[in-house]
Amino acid sequence: MNKLSDTLWGIYVVAKREFIMNLKSVRMIILMIIFSLFVLFAAYVGSFFFGFIGDVPGTGDNVEKGPVIIAFFVVQFIGFIGPIIAIALNFDIIVKEKIQNSLNLLLCRPISKRSIALGKFIGVTGALAVPVIFVNLVALLIVMVISGKMIELIQIFGFLLLTMMFLAIYLALAQIISSVVKTTTTAILGGLGIWFLFWLFFPIINVFIHSAAISLINPGTSYSVCIEHILGLSTGPYMIPLWGFYLILITWLLATIVLAVELFHWKED
Amino acid sequence: MRLDQGHETSEAITVHDLTKKYHGFTAVDHIFFTVHKGDIFGFLGPNGAGKTTTIRMLTTLLKPSAGTAALLGNDILRSPLEVKKHIGFMPDVAGFYSEMKAEDILSFYAEFYHISLEDRKRKIQNLFDTLQLNGFEKKKVKTYSRGMKQKLAFASSLLNDPEILILDEPTVGLDPPTIHFFRTLMRQLNKQGVTIFLSSHILSEVEALCNRVCIINKGKIVAVDRIDALSARVSQSRNRMVTITFEQMTDEALNAVRALPGVISITQKENTIVIELQQGTSIIPEINRTLVHHNINVTGIASKEADLEDIFLSLIGGTSHE
Numbered sequence: 395m396n397k398l399s400d401t402l403w404g405i406y407v408v409a410k411r412e413f414i415m416n417l418k419s420v421r422m423i424i425l426m427i428i429f430s431l432f433v434l435f436a437a438y439v440g441s442f443f444f445g446f447i448g449d450v451p452g453t454g455d456n457v458e459k460g461p462v463i464i465a466f467f468v469v470q471f472i473g474f475i476g477p478i479i480a481i482a483l484n485f486d487i488i489v490k491e492k493i494q495n496s497l498n499l500l501l502c503r504p505i506s507k508r509s510i511a512l513g514k515f516i517g518v519t520g521a522l523a524v525p526v527i528f529v530n531l532v533a534l535l536i537v538m539v540i541s542g543k544m545i546e547l548i549q550i551f552g553f554l555l556l557t558m559m560f561l562a563i564y565l566a567l568a569q570i571i572s573s574v575v576k577t578t579t580t581a582i583l584g585g586l587g588i589w590f591l592f593w594l595f596f597p598i599i600n601v602f603i604h605s606a607a608i609s610l611i612n613p614g615t616s617y618s619v620c621i622e623h624i625l626g627l628s629t630g631p632y633m634i635p636l637w638g639f640y641l642i643l644i645t646w647l648l649a650t651i652v653l654a655v656e657l658f659h660w661k662e663d
Numbered sequence: 664m665r666l667d668q669g670h671e672t673s674e675a676i677t678v679h680d681l682t683k684k685y686h687g688f689t690a691v692d693h694i695f696f697t698v699h700k701g702d703i704f705g706f707l708g709p710n711g712a713g714k715t716t717t718i719r720m721l722t723t724l725l726k727p728s729a730g731t732a733a734l735l736g737n738d739i740l741r742s743p744l745e746v747k748k749h750i751g752f753m754p755d756v757a758g759f760y761s762e763m764k765a766e767d768i769l770s771f772y773a774e775f776y777h778i779s780l781e782d783r784k785r786k787i788q789n790l791f792d793t794l795q796l797n798g799f800e801k802k803k804v805k806t807y808s809r810g811m812k813q814k815l816a817f818a819s820s821l822l823n824d825p826e827i828l829i830l831d832e833p834t835v836g837l838d839p840p841t842i843h844f845f846r847t848l849m850r851q852l853n854k855q856g857v858t859i860f861l862s863s864h865i866l867s868e869v870e871a872l873c874n875r876v877c878i879i880n881k882g883k884i885v886a887v888d889r890i891d892a893l894s895a896r897v898s899q900s901r902n903r904m905v906t907i908t909f910e911q912m913t914d915e916a917l918n919a920v921r922a923l924p925g926v927i928s929i930t931q932k933e934n935t936i937v938i939e940l941q942q943g944t945s946i947i948p949e950i951n952r953t954l955v956h957h958n959i960n961v962t963g964i965a966s967k968e969a970d971l972e973d974i975f976l977s978l979i980g981g982t983s984h985e
Contacts, residue, residue, distance in 0.1 A: 400744060407774045415762070495758025499819055501724050502752040503775040504744045662725060 404505035405513040412517025416483070417524060425479050426525040432475045433468055437533040440467035441540045461537040461545050462625040465553060468533060469621045472557060473614045477592065480564035481585035483522060487514050488572040488658060489581045511658040515569055515651060519562050526561065527554050545625075552624035559647050560617040564588070566650035573658040610634065616642040675700045675827050675858040676721065680730030683716050690716045692882035693730065698860060698875075700826075703853050705873035705890075706862040707975055713882040714862045715755060718831050721860070722752045734827055748776070751825030755832040755862075757816030761805035765796070765815055768804060769822060776823045790818040795844070810841045817845070821852075828852060829860045834868060846872060870971040880979040893974045905938045905947055908963040909954070912936070916957035920950055934962075 416422050444463055488511075491497040500510060530553070538544055545553075571584035596612045609615045616639040622628050623636050632639070676698035683691040691713040698704045708714045719725035721732055723743035731738055737745040759768055766787055773783045791800050794814040799807070807815065813833065820828060830849075834842045849872060853859055863869050869876060870890060877887040886893055912931065920936075921929055925944030930937045938950065947966060954961050 397744070403777065404775060407771070411771050415760070419762075491758075494761065495754070495756045496760055497758075498724060498752075498754040499757060499759070499772065499816065502722050502747060502750070502754075503772060504747040505775055506744065 400504065401506065401509055404503075404509040405516065408500075408505070408510055408513025409517035409520065412487075412514050413520045416518050416521035422483065422521065422525070425482055426529070429475060429479050429526065430529045432471050433529050433533045434536070436468040436471035437464060437537050440464035441537060443467070461534070461541040461543055462549065462627060464537045464541070465534060465545065465549075466621060466625055466627055468530075468537075469553075469557070469618060473560070473618060474593070476557070476561050477564040477589050477614075480522065480561045481568045481589060484518055484565045484568035485572055485581040485585040486578045487518060487569055489575055489578055490572075492576065493578065507659045508655050511569070511573070511655040512651070515562075515566060515654060518569075519558070519565055522561060522565065523558050526558065530554055530557060549625055553621060556617060556620050556624065556643070559643055560613060563613050563643075563646045563650055566647070566654045569654040570650065570657055573654060573661055607633070610642065613643060613646045616640070616646070673700055674698065674733075674736075675702065676704075676732065676734050676860065678717075678721070678730075678732040681717065681720060681727050681732055682729040683713075683720060683725065684728040689882050691720070691727075691879075694879070694882075694884045696877050696884055696887045698827075698858060700858050701853070701856065702875050703849065703859045703861060703873045705869035705876035706860060706879065707866070707869060707876055707971075708879035709979060710864075712879045712979075714879060715831055717879065718752075718829060718860075718862055722750065722829055723747060748823065749826050751820030751823065751828045753813075753816045753820045753828075753830045753833050755835070757812060757819075759804040759807075759812065759815065762803060764801050765804055765807070766791070766800040768815070769819060772819050773822045778822070786822065787818075790821060793848070794818050810837050813837060813841070813845075817848070825857065827858045827860065831862045832864060833861070834863070834865060842868070866971045866975055876971070878975060878978050885978045886974075890971060890974070893978075894971075896974075903940045903942065903944070904967050905940060905950065906935060906963075906965045906967070907938065907950070907954070907961060908935050910934065910960040910962060912959060913957060916954055916959045919953050919957060923949060923953065926950075 441464055444467070491500070501507065505513075531550070534545060534550060534553070567588050568581075568585050571588070572581050575581045575584060592612050592614055596608060600608045610633065619628075619632065619636070619639040620643060623639075628636065674697050676696075678694055678696050681691055681694050682689065694713075694717065706714055706717070716725065720727050721734065721739065723739050723746050727740070731740050733739065734746045735749050737749070739746055759765075763771070769787045769790065770783050773786065778786065788800070791797050794817060796811060796814055796818070799811065804812065804815065813836075817830075817833065820830070828849075834845050837845070846868065849859055849861070859872075861869065861873060873890065875887070875889055876893065878885040886896075888896075912934075917929060917931070917936070920926060920938065923946055925941045925946050927939040927941055929939075940946065947964060951961060951964060
């Protein structure tokens with residue numbers, strides 16, 4: 395076995411354990427029930443609001459846009475609840491190991507700290523992807539049945555991919571916090587801090603300084619714009635070209651993953 | 664310095680100028696020692712001496728501030744994964760994923776060594792048998808007692824059939840039967856060719872198991888040698904205590920012994936006297952003759968050789984409470 399295959403194997407072993415343990419965990423079940431309720435509720439409210447069900451007549455424009463307008467409505471809910479779900483799932487991924495002293499028995503295996511951090515991230519992202527994709531597909535299916543119109547396969551794929559990228563950013567942010575703190579309480583507070591930062595602090599700052607650049611920093615903004623684009627609902631012009639928002643989202647994802655891996659690698663406990 | 668020498672070396676562990684500093688505090692201070700293949704090597708030191716820090720560096724869990732070490736010729740800095748492939752490690756505090764079944768935990772760890780599923784199952788069952796944990800394979804670790812967790816940690820250190828086993832305080836907090844079980848197992852493994860690096864606070868354990876010891880104090884190596892060699896060294900450098908038992912003693916006989924050259928002091932307690940002799944003196948036959956000459960019926964003479972506790976305390980500058 396060469397060094398690369400050893401590294402990949404180690405990442406795979408850690409990722410597999412994280413994937414299985416997370417999928418089986420009570421925490422995941424509870425979080426997914428909450429997530430499902432939010433998404434399905436959003437899909438229902440969206441269908442009602444845009445006149446696809448109930449007595450409220452939809453405007454011609456909305457009805458013309460079909461189920462994608464509801465999907466975009468659902469995204470606004472995901473943008474709110476998604477980060478909380480991701481943080482709640484991953485806030486203790488490293489700190490829990492420190493507290494229960496299981497890290498030594500893992501670190502003495504032929505695997506590097508970087509591989510452990512990356513494996514954990516991949517595993518938990520995979521575990522979150524399973525219910526998230528399932529719930530979103532169900533929601534989209536319901537929306538399509540209600541509206542009687544199809545959403546293109548590429549749009550569904552893009553919607554799911556962007557949603558997972560968005561959630562993965564928060565998973566990585568939670569892992570960063572988990573790598574540097576010493577207690578789960580601090581990890582929870584750190585996670586809440588991140589959520590507040592993007593959902594309260596940034597909008598408040600934006601109100602005061604009226605700078606679109608501030609909202610560009612928020613991954614939620616890029617996620618929303620990219621979804622708008624993929625669903626064919628772009629309302630531009632934007633401050634930067636559309637591809638810039640994709641770039642911001644990808645940069646956020648890569649930067650947070652690299653930071654999570656490197657912080658764990660360099661931090662001595 | 665590069666210590667990579669491949670796998671063909673007679674040394675199991677070579678430590679060269681190993682140093683660890685934390686924010687100005689030197690936990691391990693430029694230490695050197697060698698562990699030969701086949702040794703049961705005792706690593707002794709008081710609390711905070713730097714034992715665990717040294718072990719964490721040897722197992723590549725911690726990066727040294729300076730110096731390096733090689734295990735089976737693999738440098739801990741240059742080839743950490745190679746080092747970890749060939750060692751088994753049992754940390755002082757072994758924590759597990761409490762929500763997992765014991766056999767799943769071992770299977771998870773075994774997977775890192777590319778052991779096939781079939782071999783893993785067989786090996787894990789063997790380990791559960793060897794460590795007398797049969798029947799608890801499918802139990803979650805949170806239901807395990809402390810002793811069982813220690814056994815499981817020991818089992819996890821044997822998954823890769825290690826050539827070097829590094830044990831950090833493996834028997835702390837265990838009951839006597841389990842301690843005996845662990846010691847027997849260590850001897851068996853050593854007979855099978857496994858080099859054992861044993862850090863322990865229990866001096867009697869090190870004395871009973873180890874052929875060589877290393878004593879560390881305040882981050883510095885104080886001594887590395889065979890126990891008998893250290894004992895001789897310490898005995899030569901300190902006063903010797905001789906205990907004599909008798910039926911009845913007279914003041915005349917006691918004064919005669921006190922007058923012998925080399926006798927520093929005599930303490931009497933009922934039918935026993937303890938004589939402190941100057942270092943290097945060997946006048947036990949003379950003492951016996953003097954007592955017999957004064958018609959004292961001597962029933963026993965014992966001269967205490969320095970044991971590991973004496974060696975340890977002498978070398979780290981502590982005092983014996985005996």
